[in-house]
Amino acid sequence: MNATKPRAILHIDMDTFFCSVERLLDPALEGRPVIVGGDPSQRGVVAACSYEARAFGVHSAMPLARAGRLCPQAVYLRGDFQAYLYYSRRVRDILCEYTPTIEPAGIDEAYLDLTGCRLAFGEPAVVVREIRARIAAELGLPASAGLSTSKVVSKVGSKVAKPNGFVEVPPGGEAGFLAPLPVEKLPGVGPVCSTTLTDLGIRTVGDLALLPPEALESVLGSWGRVLSEHARGEDRRRLEPGRAPKSVSRETTFDNDTIDYELVRCTLLLLAEKCCRALRADGLATTRIAVKLRHSDFRTYMKFRTLKVPTDQEQTVFAAAGELFEGLLERGVRIRLVGVALSGLVGAGCQGELFEGPAAGRSLKLDSLNESIDRIRERFGFSSILRGSTSELLPDRRSSLRDTIPGRLHEAASEGSAAGGGGAAVRVPQPATRSGRPPRGC
Amino acid sequence: MIVSCDREKLNSLVQTALRGVSSRVTMPILSGLLINAESGELVASSTDLEMSIRTRVEASVKESGSTVVSGKLLGDIMKSLPPGEVTVESGEKYLVVRSTGGEYRIKELMPEDFPQIPVWSGDASFKVQGGSFISAIHQTSRASSSDEKRPVLTGSLIEKNLESSGVRMVATDSYRLAWKDVEVSGSVAEWEDCIIPTKTLNEVARLAGGSDADVETKMQDKQAMFRIGTMVVTSRLIEGQFPNYKQLIPKGEKTTVVLAKEDLVAVVRRAMIFGHNIRFGVYSDHLRLTTETPEVGDSKEEIAAEVSGEEMEIGFNAGYLLDGVLAVDTEKIEMRFDDPQKPALIKDFESEEFKYIIMPVRLR
Numbered sequence: 076m077n078a079t080k081p082r083a084i085l086h087i088d089m090d091t092f093f094c095s096v097e098r099l100l101d102p103a104l105e106g107r108p109v110i111v112g113g114d115p116s117q118r119g120v121v122a123a124c125s126y127e128a129r130a131f132g133v134h135s136a137m138p139l140a141r142a143g144r145l146c147p148q149a150v151y152l153r154g155d156f157q158a159y160l161y162y163s164r165r166v167r168d169i170l171c172e173y174t175p176t177i178e179p180a181g182i183d184e185a186y187l188d189l190t191g192c193r194l195a196f197g198e199p200a201v202v203v204r205e206i207r208a209r210i211a212a213e214l215g216l217p218a219s220a221g222l223s224t225s226k227v228v229s230k231v232g233s234k235v236a237k238p239n240g241f242v243e244v245p246p247g248g249e250a251g252f253l254a255p256l257p258v259e260k261l262p263g264v265g266p267v268c269s270t271t272l273t274d275l276g277i278r279t280v281g282d283l284a285l286l287p288p289e290a291l292e293s294v295l296g297s298w299g300r301v302l303s304e305h306a307r308g309e310d311r312r313r314l315e316p317g318r319a320p321k322s323v324s325r326e327t328t329f330d331n332d333t334i335d336y337e338l339v340r341c342t343l344l345l346l347a348e349k350c351c352r353a354l355r356a357d358g359l360a361t362t363r364i365a366v367k368l369r370h371s372d373f374r375t376y377m378k379f380r381t382l383k384v385p386t387d388q389e390q391t392v393f394a395a396a397g398e399l400f401e402g403l404l405e406r407g408v409r410i411r412l413v414g415v416a417l418s419g420l421v422g423a424g425c426q427g428e429l430f431e432g433p434a435a436g437r438s439l440k441l442d443s444l445n446e447s448i449d450r451i452r453e454r455f456g457f458s459s460i461l462r463g464s465t466s467e468l469l470p471d472r473r474s475s476l477r478d479t480i481p482g483r484l485h486e487a488a489s490e491g492s493a494a495g496g497g498g499a500a501v502r503v504p505q506p507a508t509r510s511g512r513p514p515r516g517c
Numbered sequence: 518m519i520v521s522c523d524r525e526k527l528n529s530l531v532q533t534a535l536r537g538v539s540s541r542v543t544m545p546i547l548s549g550l551l552i553n554a555e556s557g558e559l560v561a562s563s564t565d566l567e568m569s570i571r572t573r574v575e576a577s578v579k580e581s582g583s584t585v586v587s588g589k590l591l592g593d594i595m596k597s598l599p600p601g602e603v604t605v606e607s608g609e610k611y612l613v614v615r616s617t618g619g620e621y622r623i624k625e626l627m628p629e630d631f632p633q634i635p636v637w638s639g640d641a642s643f644k645v646q647g648g649s650f651i652s653a654i655h656q657t658s659r660a661s662s663s664d665e666k667r668p669v670l671t672g673s674l675i676e677k678n679l680e681s682s683g684v685r686m687v688a689t690d691s692y693r694l695a696w697k698d699v700e701v702s703g704s705v706a707e708w709e710d711c712i713i714p715t716k717t718l719n720e721v722a723r724l725a726g727g728s729d730a731d732v733e734t735k736m737q738d739k740q741a742m743f744r745i746g747t748m749v750v751t752s753r754l755i756e757g758q759f760p761n762y763k764q765l766i767p768k769g770e771k772t773t774v775v776l777a778k779e780d781l782v783a784v785v786r787r788a789m790i791f792g793h794n795i796r797f798g799v800y801s802d803h804l805r806l807t808t809e810t811p812e813v814g815d816s817k818e819e820i821a822a823e824v825s826g827e828e829m830e831i832g833f834n835a836g837y838l839l840d841g842v843l844a845v846d847t848e849k850i851e852m853r854f855d856d857p858q859k860p861a862l863i864k865d866f867e868s869e870e871f872k873y874i875i876m877p878v879r880l881r
Contacts, residue, residue, distance in 0.1 A: 357811060358811045359811060360793070362793075383663075383690075384692065384834065385793050420810075421792065421793040421794075421810055422792045422793060422794055422808070422809050422810045422811060423794075424793070424794035424832055424834075424878040424879060424880045425878060425879040426692055426834055426876065426878045427692075427858065427876040427877055427878065427879065428691050428692065428876060429689065429691050429692065429693070429694060429760070429762075429765055429860060429874065429876045430691055430760045430761075430765075442879060
């Protein structure tokens with residue numbers, strides 16, 4: 076960190092990222108309300124919506140059915156996560172040219188520490204303009220940016236700058252910039268917290284900054300003290316670049332709660348495949364497998380198993396996941412959601428087996444099989460090659476699965492918490508049939 | 518039953534028998550110890566149906582008899598009694614333990630419900646010097662599997678070795694295999710090769726650990742029995758075919774490495790901090806061990822070694838490699854390699870008694 080110059084932290088946030096990518100792939104969507112998440116007749120939630128749709132009161136994480144009532148004329152899309160990932164990586168490629176200190180905060184946003192790049196690239200504000208211009212010119216995507224001395228102020232800045240704008244908060248101007256904004260603009264202030272604060276007569280960030288930290292702490296706990304600092308524009312958190320994923324998880328909510336346990340098992344296999352593919356992409360293997368099951372009455376259970384030999388093979392993960400599932404299963408009870416989470420991640424390698432017999436060399440053979448499948452999928456998309464038992468599950472083939480939700484929406488969709496959940500629902504990708512598809516990576 | 522005995526001896530008897538009580542009992546009676554008093558001896562027995570322990574001590578038996586009581590309760594009170602004479606008396610419902618000034622009553626369980634505990638009869642098949650039996654178990658048992666789905670691999674093979682008229686102990690979890698040849702006194706001719714749960718062998722090693730006594734071994738009613746002094750451990754056998762391991766032995770035609778065991782242990786331990794799998798490079802006069810965990814960190818360390826043959830690179834699970842190196846009984850360790858995809862051999866230097874075969878990891 077530069078000792079004399081104040082920090083220059085950039086928060087860059089892609090505007091309605093999923094919708095912008097969809098428009099890039101299909102220019103006919105331009106100017107029309109677009110909602111990504113699925114069909115309004117289905118049970119999913121809105122993963123992303125364009126500004127045109129927001130004008131009708133639609134927002135992300137809203138049930139699709141509700142969005143359908145508010146904005147029936149919108150174009151509803153399942154979503155193409157592979158395409159989003161592809162563009163997310165291209166954005167990341169551009170960002171990487173300016174600083175190694177990048178903290179990804181999701182598939183469509185990131186923090187950059189530009190403090191040290193003055194010598195090489197000039198003043199941070201100039202760099203930000205250049206970055207935004209390049210993203211627009213090279214990828215055709217709009218991005219908003221906030222630049223300040225801290226993560227929290229920059230994050231608020233990019234939010235205020237939307238759509239497609241840039242807000243710079245000079246050193247010393249943090250508190251002044253935040254003061255007039257409504258408290259909901261501060262990261263971490265959700266509906267519940269906001270109501271609590273409104274009850275106390277706090278409406279703006281400035282009101283919040285005036286409150287003694289102890290008072291806020293007594294209402295909100297230790298989070299209150301942090302929030303109080305943030306309200307005054309104080310945030311000394313460093314960026315955490317290249318944080319290794321602690322776990323990889325995928326989960327799926329069924330279209331209709333099901334007692335077709337064979338369907339659940341096949342879904343587990345699909346999820347295991349997706350998790351393992353993410354592991355292999357990062358050169359990792361798992362030592363701890365978890366299965367999550369949510370019944371129709373929302374009772375949710377998880378069961379874990381620890382492995383002695385780390386694996387990145389879906390065959391091994393599925394074998395364990397299947398047994399864990401048996402252990403969780405209550406016959407006759409409908410299942411709403413099933414998930415797989417892999418943690419205890421270590422560097423990958425394939426442990427060979429000693430003995431001849433049917434299993435001899437199986438592990439190594441599977442290893443090369445999985446490697447080949449990964450290569451095919453990298454070129455032609457996930458659903459270009461599928462197992463017999465999972466081929467019926469993908470949305471374009473069968474309608475009973477609503478979505479596959481990465482643990483969190485994130486680069487490579489792999490850095491989720493084991494509890495998973497995420498917020499938005501994303502469709503598993505469909506085969507590359509539309510024109511204008513990027514050549515690789517999706 | 519009325520018996521008196523010194524607290525020290527009685528406590529040691531009970532604690533020994535308690536080793537056979539499983540912490541997760543399937544039937545309540547198995548949480549108990551069977552106590553027998555007859556002809557000047559107090560005998561305590563326990564079983565988890567897989568293994569049983571029967572141990573005895575001299576005592577002054579005023580009235581013979583038998584009972585079953587909670588092992589934990591009896592063990593806890595024995596541990597806490599002051600030194601001196603202790604009297605144990607079974608009534609109709611309670612076993613009464615009396616010590617100077619104290620009286621403790623433990624609810625009795627039904628002795629007739631207690632499983633039959635095998636009693637050693639006749640002569641041993643063979644006898645092994647206690648120390649070498651224990652070290653053979655320690656050297657091999659870590660290669661055993663704990664995966665109940667492949668029961669055969671949760672046991673150790675004890676087979677007669679007619680060439681040396683000794684026995685060989687072999688254990689494997691299919692990723693690595695350890696074997697040790699053990700000298701015995703007596704004939705192994707009558708010994709039937711069998712697979713004994715490794716858990717039981719570890720218990721035998723633990724029980725034999727405190728004394729220099731020989732371990733006597735025999736097969737009786739399709740069970741393996743081990744006698745150490747006044748203790749007898751009986752074990753059920755694991756049914757099934759132990760993998761044919763002899764074909765696996767690497768010839769080590771390509772590369773041989775010799776180096777100090779302690780040095781290698783230290784390097785492997787440090788490397789393990791940075792990753793599960795070790796890239797094990799063999800060069801003309803040294804080894805280079807590297808590990809990495811992406812986005813976390815990596816390690817690289819070189820160590821001098823006498824190398825003959827070709828240079829090569831092979832991957833190992835760090836834990837399996839460490840187990841093998843630690844099990845070596847000589848100051849120097851010998852390693853032999855044929856191919857990075859084929860099993861490697863770790864052994865005692867200039868000795869063929871102990872061998873550890875480890876299947877490599879294919880590194881990416």
